[in-house]
Amino acid sequence: MPWTEIHRPKKFEEIRGQEEAVVTIENFITNFPKTKKKAIILHGPPGTGKTTLALVAAIETDSEIFELNASDFRNKTKLQEVLKPAIEQQSLIKKGKIILVDEADGISGTDRGGVPELIRLIADTKFPIIITANDIWNSKFSALRKKCDLIQIKEPHYKIIKDVLINVLKKEKQFIDSDVLTKISINAKGDIRAAINDLQTAASLPDPSQIELAERNKEVDIFHALQRVFKEQPTNEILRVFDSVKLSMDNIILWVEENIPKEYNGLELAKAYKALAHVDLFKGRIYKQQYWRFMVYENIFLSFGISAAKNSNFSKQNFTKYNKPSRILKIWLNNQRTAKKKSIAQKYAKLVHVGQKRAQKEFPIIKQIIKSDEKIQSELKLNEDEIAYLETH
Template identity: 50%
Template sequence: MYENLVEKYRAKSYSELIGQDKAIAEVQQFLKEFPKKKALILHGPAGTGKTSLAWAAAIENNSEVLELNASDLRNRAKLEQIVRPASIQKSLFKQSKIILMDEADGITGTDIGGIPELERIIEITRFPIIMTCNDVWQSKLAPLRSKSKLVEMKSLDTIKITEILRRIAEKENINRDINFFTKIAIKSQGDLRAAINDLQSYANEENLFVDTSEKRDVEENIFIILRKLFKERNDFLDLFDSTKMSLDEIFLWIEENIPNEYKNEALVKAYYALGKADVFRGRVYQNQSWRFLVYQNIFQSAGISYAKPSPTYGFTKYEAPKRVLKIWLHNQKTAKKKTIAKKYAKFVHCSVKRIMRDFDLLKPIMNNPEVQKQLNFSEDEIEFLKSQN
């Protein structure tokens, strides 16, 4: 009979959750101090055990669990019918209760009244509310962040995932060598759930080759990457691997948002690191020295991350780079100026370069209606000349 190994080996106690000691301690403290804070948000990448930790907390505390997902949280009516009564009524079978709201970041902007009603429920609840989400820094979750304790769950490293897979395989009589488990762990990119699913999928394959160069599709939003870069403090040499953006595009995003995140000495250090990245970026293009991309990446990632003395928290609104728009506007302006200069240069038998250099001196002549007519200037070109006065 087929049995899903993810569910079969889901952690049922704190001791079964590997590599999440800090998160476990923070959840225990939250439950101990309740109702000092009435809600908690477990956040982090997929497959880190957010839902499992919530269930383990309930089991350890002998609590009933009311579990809901994003589809149950979409509108005020559903929340009023299901969650509001549960948040104030005692459990019939157990001493306490935990309300688990899974995938809270799945609530979309079109979900009417979902988040405002959740805010009200958090205020009146008599029982702990635990929410899970991948990205807690989305702007739509700001009202919930302010009312909740935030607990981050980190991705597991390859060694820990390899060991978990080995233990499961031993119990399931899956006879494979350690290299097999390591390859699956590398492919999972820190997602334990995905790794266990792969183990089950590949368990009965003969002569299976797991391509270690193949990475799970973890294309990340640029805003998530910026939050990791600016909020956390890490080496982050592979931070940009999860986006299809080039280092140059990311450079512009970082340049635009450093002042939104850093102040004082941290701001100076961040711009120094970005300046160094730009030096190596220039060498790449000028000399085709592609080996310098490594140094550009180091200064652009670890250099920016370590500019701050310690990790920071709170929401920051990141903005798209404006320099590209400024360059485009400048190019548009220059292109029109060059078109006019070409017409005038041909008329006076002079180089375009010289007309461009003396453009401001020649504007009064080019603004003469007779000259404009003779040179066949377009309406746009005439308007451009007028705007330059």
């Protein structure tokens, strides 16, 4: 049995890094039918706990899960047939019922297709509905989105993934070097399922540190998408090119930004940056004013806009090796540094009774004082990270 199944969380507290989502779902189910919406959509990248959240919500609220899949929505008769037992039978042991529509991405969006049928189901339902999907921004879901509460399931930080791995190992009574766990967790890029699978592979090797980690598919996808945007002529199809890339929009923007200068120069470059500036403009409006509709424009400029910056009417044939965005990494490193500086300054401020702002401002001097006096260091109760920071700065 795969470890991902054996160790799938059974309680809310075991689901890591999704605390907000847990609270929202629990409220949704316990308050149903007095909730504003009758369905919630859990959306986000693979292996982050969407299906698990739904299953655990059922356990924790003592409900029975009734699962529907994409093919059940092909027509009304079929759907009613499948739903009949759920509606008619009252469970003897369980209190409630939850309808789970897992992996809604597969539902067709045409007029006679599944999405309108699902919307009808939401209008009529007596039970709370949980829907999971990877890409809820697909245009076929626009009417559905209005009928549901949206919960974004975010990719967890690698440290959270590492914690999950350590827990699994404990339960399996196995030991693997911390460095190897860190490597697996970072490589997983937010996908906990992938990380646990890699862990199981590593544990089966005579020397777990020899595990060969394939770069996750995500990168293959983004490479492919970039290639199409930069090399092909802009067509309607290009508008959808980022749909299948399992990265957040913000992340895709960084990839495009990083690689524009590798493909374009002169006037092309100027045009491409102009398109990117438009992306940024809409991004700002989406964040500030919550105009989710603008995601459409953000996407248009990022795909078609960048593609149409090309001068020639011919597709580019050469091979380009695209780079990972480096800016985000720099920002992240910088934030880490600032955070440590801040926490050290805070501890110092408390100890010597000066204001925190002042301690931060005078940090260069304070740093020297702390560095030169081991007694202060121990009184400040600095943690490992903070000590490491002082040693290297």
